[in-house]
Amino acid sequence: MRLVSMLSKVCKNSPTAACALTVPPACWYRQPAAAGLRDPQVHGPARYWLNVQGSFTRALQQRCQQSFQVEVASEGFALPRVEEARKLNIPWRQQAWIREVRLCGDGQPWVLARTVIPLACLQGPGRQLRNLGNRPLGAYLFSHRQWHRGPLETGLCKGTHSGQPRLARRSLFHTRRQGRQHSLMVCEYLLPQLYCGAERT
């Protein structure tokens, strides 16, 4: 118990140094305005990032002065969260390929991304999705014209410490194969360093 409270103190004082950055649970809203009623930051400097319509990777690369990197935190078969399975319309007991990465600009983590790829998307050309490694998923999705993105949702992260993500966005990407639609889900959690000038140092 004492250890837990000590750790949470360390996290509050120096979040990015002392705590592993993790993808938090979030409440999702179809309209940014609805999320903005709960957290005005949705309408502030984060708004641009919550609304990027094309490749998010590309937008981040354009923001970099020196380098852009994808760091893989974890990648492999695992069970999706119940809400993710419902959104993807797959059984929640069915494993999916789950990829969590840090998108880093100029040496700093800017975004945590979690992608849930159901088994059906991994067939045929989708096999490549298991071998992305440090290559950005966006480069794959936006260079294969059979994929198109559905509407963006805005997420408010629950119970996170300072330095951890508070705002997020997510969308489904759809493709058709053999007459059936298949979808994967990309969630992007914005770290304050990306949009808060004061917190960037």
Ligand SMILES: C=C(O[C@@H]1C=C(C(=O)O)C=C[C@H]1O)C(=O)O
């Ligand atoms: C979906 C995109 O891909 C980005 C790259 C990701 C990855 O490599 O895992 C994850 C989320 C995205 O921000 C995009 O660029 O829009």
